[in-house]
Each structure stands twice: as structure tokens, then as C-alpha cells.
Amino acid sequence: MTQSDLPRPPIVVLCGNAEAIESFEEIGRQESEKGKIVLVPYHFYAPGQVVNYQVQRAMDQLQLDRIVLADEVLVLNIGGHIDERTGNEMAYAYAKQKHITTVEPLDLAQWFKDWDAQLRAESLKYVQGGLRREEIPST
Numbered sequence: 001m002t003q004s005d006l007p008r009p010p011i012v013v014l015c016g017n018a019e020a021i022e023s024f025e026e027i028g029r030q031e032s033e034k035g036k037i038v039l040v041p042y043h044f045y046a047p048g049q050v051v052n053y054q055v056q057r058a059m060d061q062l063q064l065d066r067i068v069l070a071d072e073v074l075v076l077n078i079g080g081h082i083d084e085r086t087g088n089e090m091a092y093a094y095a096k097q098k099h100i101t102t103v104e105p106l107d108l109a110q111w112f113k114d115w116d117a118q119l120r121a122e123s124l125k126y127v128q129g130g131l132r133r134e135e136i137p138s139t
Contacts, residue, residue: 013039013066015090016076017083023076027103031074039066060085067093075102087115 012031014024028038043059067073073093075086082090091112093100100108 010071011037012072013070020076020078072099077102077104
């Protein structure tokens with residue numbers, strides 16, 4: 001039996017906001033000890049830090065690429081908090097039919113229903129305000 005004949009360990013990507021940064025290392029270690037390959041983002045901006053949007057967009061794309069590679073997306077919803085960027089990553093993972101788990105209990109079906117309603121409400125504000133698509137602020 002060769003190395004390529006062995007089954008690949010599951011790959012998990014960690015998602016969460018900068019407030020959960022201290023948890024990334026511990027949870028990543030725990031997942032590794034379970035025999036998983038762990039993918040972790042390593043680029044966070046501290047509150048008040050100047051954001052280089054070009055670098056941030058590249059890091060956001062790398063996180064989406066990690067999600068594509070992963071078998072599981074583990075959301076670090078510490079204190080029940082999920083920020084907008086993490087929510088977008090969860091929606092992307094859902095669209096890619098990835099298995100999504102959370103550190104703290106979360107009704108994912110209800111969360112996605114609420115997320116969808118929030119997006120629709122925000123879209124409606126832009127439509128009612130008469131903004132053209134190119135005028136919509138990017139995040």
C-alpha cells in the first residue's frame with residue numbers, strides 16, 4: 001500500500017471574526033488532534049487598525065478558496081457572535097454544499113432564514129433609495 005492509497009484526512013476550515021482570534025489556535029489544535037487537516041486564516045485587522053482594502057480583498061478570496069478545499073466549515077461563533085464577513089463565508093459554504101458546524105450551538109436553518117431576510121431588507125433599502133448598483137457601497 002502506498003501513501004496515495006491511504007484515505008485523506010478530513011479538511012476543516014475555521015471561520016470567525018477577529019474577536020475570536022484567541023480561539024483559533026486552541027480550536028485548531030483540538031481539530032488537529034481529531035486527525036483533521038486544519039485551514040486557518042492568518043490575516044486579521046485589530047480594531048482601529050488602518051485597513052489595506054486591496055490586501056483584505058485578497059485575504060477574503062483566499063478564505064473562500066480554503067472553503068472550497070475543505071470538507072467542513074467550523075464557525076467560531078464565540079459568544080454567539082457572527083460578523084458580516086463570517087456570515088458571508090457561511091453563505092458561500094452553504095452554496096458550495098459544505099458541512100457547516102459551529103463551536104457554540106446555533107440553529108443553522110433559522111440563521112440562514114434570518115440572514116436571507118436581512119439581505120433582502122438591505123437590498124430593498126437600496127432599491128427604494130434609488131441607488132444604482134455602482135453607487136452601492138462595497139464592504
